[in-house]
Structure formats: C-alpha cells, structure tokens
Amino acid sequence: MSDSQYSLFSSSASPTHSSSNSVIIGATDNALRPIEYEDEEHEEYEERYLAPVSGIGEEGDGEGQDNLDMNQHEQSEREDESEAEDPKMDDAERETTAISIYQETHPDREQRNVGGREIGEHEAIWSVSSFRPHWGPDKLRDNNALTYWQSDCPNPQLNHTIDLSFHQATLIRQVSIFIDFFQDESYTPKTIVIRGGTTYRDLQRIKELDSVECDEFVGWVHCDIAAINDGNPFRVFWLQIVILNTHLNGRDTHIRQVKVYSVIPSHLDEEPKEKEQEQVIVKKSLVNKGLR
Secondary structure, eight states: OOHHHHHHHHHHHSOOBOTTSOOBOOOOHHHHHHHHHHHHHHHHHHHHHSOOOTTSHHHHHHHHHHHHHHHHHHHHHHHHHHHHHOHHHHHHHHHHHHHHHHHHTOTHHHHHHTTEEEOOGGGEEEEESOOBTTBSGGGGGSOOTTOOEEOOOSOTTSOEEEEEEEEEEEEEOEEEEEEEHHHHGGGSEEEEEEEEESSGGGOEEOTTOOOEEOOSSEEEEEEETGGGGTTOOEEEEEEEEEEEEEGGGOSSOEEOEEEEEEEOHHHHHHHHHHHHHHHHHHHHHHHHHHHO
C-alpha cells in the first residue's frame, strides 16, 4: 500500500473534528469493534435468558395450546360442579315436576265421572291441630302445589290432625291428599288414618279403612272410602285426617293439598229411581204369571 493510500485509509478511520473541535463525526476502528461486540452479546443474552412467549414460535404454539385446553377443561368442570351444587336449579326442577304431576293427576275428573264432587268451603269448617304463621289450613285448599300446611307442635308424641266439621250430615266418597317427598323430606307424612263420627268426642276409624302408607314420591294419596263399602259413601258429621308419623321420624309435617269428595245430589236421586224401576218390573212379571 502506498503512503498516499495509507494516509487516506487512516484519515477515514481517524476521528474528524469540526473547526470548532466540538462535534465528533467519525470513529476509530477500535471504537467500532466494541459496538459490534456489544450487539452480539445483547442478542446472545436475549437467546439465553428470555423465555419463549406462550403461543409464539414452534415450541410456544404447542405449549400454549396445551395450556388453553387444560384451562377450558378445568373451567367446564367447575361449571358442572357449580350446577350440581346449585340448590336453586334443583328446587326449580322439583317445583316444575310437582306442578306438572298435580295438574295431570288431579282427581277431579275421575270423581266427576263417578258422580263425586268436591266439598265446598261453605259446607264445612276446616281446622288443624297446629300451624306455623302464614302456613295455616287455608293452604290446604288454595289449589297450589307449591304451598303447604305446616304443623307446629312442640310435643312429638301428639298426632297432627285436620278436622272438618260439617253443618249437616254429609256423605263422603273419597279423601285425596297431595304430598311431595322430594321437597318436604322428613316433613312428609308416612302413615295417615281417616276417622269419622257425629262429633269430635265419638270419632272412630271408618270401618275397614286401615292406615294408608305414603311412599317416597310426588303425587296424590287417595283414600277411597266408597270402595270399601260396596260403592256406598259414608255418612258423617265430623271427618278427621290423622298423621300418625312422618318419614325419617320428623316432628312436624307438610301437607300440600287436601280434597274431600262427596256425592252429587242428582246422582243420589238416580240410584233410588233405578231400584224402584227394577222393583216395579219384578212385580209386573209376578202379576202376569199369576194371571196365567
């Protein structure tokens, strides 16, 4: 290399100052080398010490997807557990079921077909042995499967009773009681007895009507009184429904609805007429035979 070329190369690498010697516009070779080294060291530091970001890069894509799937699975499990533990959802389903069963299996239609009718409020005085405030005997006849009469007796040895005092002698065909074990549980009656008489003092079990065992279910419990008396209703002035015990040995009881069915007067009038017609036919046949 000639001196002139060397001088040119040296001048290009040497610092150049302005006339005022205040601003650097060039750098030496030694100054350039540390700058390049610092850049390489910075990149190596990033590669060594900075962890890959989830979802970025080939490895990050796989790990990020696994974490996402795991989070979604855990979230779905938590939702399932919350639904299973949510009592409000269970209560809503039970109430819907109770209303559906109450309406679909209501005994009114069947009783109308056989000449029965429900006892009206004006025909009897309803009373109960005890009740909690706002859950009295009026709940027994409000046609609502979600309400109930609740007894409130401090003595577990005493029976819970529902009494009907009729203004006049009344013929009883059937007593129907709506219960819901899945909502009432230990409050659900287990053994029910129907009693009848002329007054409160001479109540006796209606003849041949034993206790009714209530299973763990939702629906109507029917005490068909006429069926055990050759299809004839019983004549009473006083009717008593007795809850002898409850499921799980509960102290108090819940009864959601009570329907007492009598006989339609027109249906009663038809039966004697049919019997009279049969007797007349028999007499006529006997008379005709005698004339011959």
